[in-house]
Amino acid sequence: MSHDARYIAGLIFKHLEGNISEEESNVLKSWAEESAQNRKFFEELTDEELRKLVQRGAAPEDKILQKIRSGINESVEIARPVHSIPSLTGGRHFLKTTWFKYAAAILLIIGISTYLWNRSTKTEESKTVKTETKKKDILPGGQRALLTLADGSTIILDSAANGQLAIQGNSKIVKLEDGQLIYNSGSISSPFEKGGRGDVRSGETAGGFMNTMSTPRGGQYQLTLSDGTKVWLNAASSITYPTAFTNKAREVSITGEAYFEVTPNKSQPFIVKTIKEEITVLGTSFNINAYPDEPSSKTSLIEGSVMVTTVAPYPPLAGDVSPKAKRGWTLKPGEAFTNNKIIKTDITQDIAWKNGLFNFNDLPFDEAMRQLSRWYDVEIIYDKGIPKKQLKGKMDRNLTLRDALSGLDGIGARFTLEGRVVHVTAIK
Structure with missing residues (x-):
């Protein structure tokens, strides 16, 4: 079972902060048990010293990211093939497997970096290096x-x-x-x-x-x-x-x-x-x-x-x-x-919205999209018809639109954000 990198990043920080729910803890545990690399990476990121710093709000972001990157580097090192350049014949499956391990690691650091940035912009809006990224996203209601x-x-x-x-x-x-x-x-x-x-x-x-x-x-x-x-x-x-x-x-x-x-x-x-x-x-x-x-x-x-x-x-x-x-x-x-x-x-x-959540369990795809449309004030356009798949899971209404869509990406559809218009492309 695959998990969205940004979603896992958020769960890791909730774990560090000590406010993760039982359901979220089970998802994180499931991700950690998917591979030895995930388990090692998770253990590197959740040592007691770092956990205490995060809970006290005293962990500098650069220190956290340094810890994350070192954990990812070690994970990638484990995934690195014996031969630096795999052969073109008989090695395609190995190349694909290795690529996915690299991709997962890269996605995870991007997801965690984005999560850190989203947290920091709530109290500090003056990071000019992040300004362009912030403009392209849509904040929640x-x-x-x-x-x-x-x-x-x-x-x-x-x-x-x-x-x-x-x-x-x-x-x-x-x-x-x-x-x-x-x-x-x-x-x-x-x-x-x-x-x-x-x-x-x-x-x-x-x-x-x-x-x-x-x-x-x-x-x-x-x-x-x-x-x-x-x-x-x-x-x-x-x-x-x-x-x-x-x-x-x-x-x-x-x-x-x-x-x-x-x-x-x-x-x-x-x-x-x-x-x-x-x-x-x-x-x-x-x-x-x-x-x-x-x-x-x-x-x-x-x-x-x-x-x-x-x-x-x-x-x-x-x-x-x-x-x-x-x-x-x-x-x-x-x-x-x-x-x-x-x-x-x-x-x-039925009352998830009142409690700060989206609850998409067994909802028709277009009904879930109407909820997102109203909350983020965006228009939804279906480029290839409405996906037939029903959705599963819950999502925080405080996420930015890009983070919300990334949690749904690949579940029967792909999303493209252009201004305040979300293009939805159905996939099989």
Whole structure:
């Protein structure tokens, strides 16, 4: 079994830092056991002295790379043929085998060097020797969102200062130090407080002031509503909600994808509306994927209970007065509603995005590419049709696009990055 060099490089550093997961540790162990060279190389790189330095953050990058290169040189020395120039006849298989050993070693040092550089650029952006490489890559998405107030005015949340941003009715809108937005309801002595935009009456509805948070492609954001309900908004998504819940039901509407942790209130059910469905809850955790470019929406229940009601066209049941008569489905934890039916679902996969991961296990190729497209804000073009292969495995959403694609390269496709366009070529 072959492993991507950059991926293995990342696992080695996670091992050195002491934050490698059990699953990742098994992958690294499998790679080390593939050959004597891998085992020797791994042992050279993970001696106790270097490990302690890395964990303390005291290991200079040049020292680490020197250690890596010395390990690779010794590995290549083992792989070097007895004759410096193999014969052209009868030696092709030997040449090919040797070449792959050299290639693996070269790829590994490139991968580890790239990994080191990616780590260093998070705290030091001034390495001019790396500038050109950095420009050619695409960084992952981050906390980016636009808040539209009741009067139509907008606030760019990722660049807004921490603290109170505005007052809407009896709710203060506050941006916390970690970037998330919260609504604090209660009596306000003055409609104009320092740092806020004042109590804007324009845009008020019977249910109070309506606000909308929207994320661009390559953005996500966390929001706490006035009742304490927490919402995580994925890329290219939006949520519209009242600044205070004053009606019999707490109603919000979304597009795209969102994860909810709803504050329980039996006397005031929480209702989420999408284009085709309504999800009614009392207090629970669930995920809704309702992107318009997906073939179907999906509501996944993590805990509690929800009822999904749909008015989308489907064959009527006996007694239905119309093919569009409402019909409801009640979900249990571990179940999802999609394509007008209840299915068992992998909850860890459905909410992987909220936990900073891509989970591509058994996903159709084009569905995985749509996730990458939204997160990295790139266009996907299939040069020879969509590969038929389903993907496997998990991936960190903090990787640059090139590193993410390198982890998928060769799994049914080859990738070429041109600006913000990814060309996908299917391979057999």
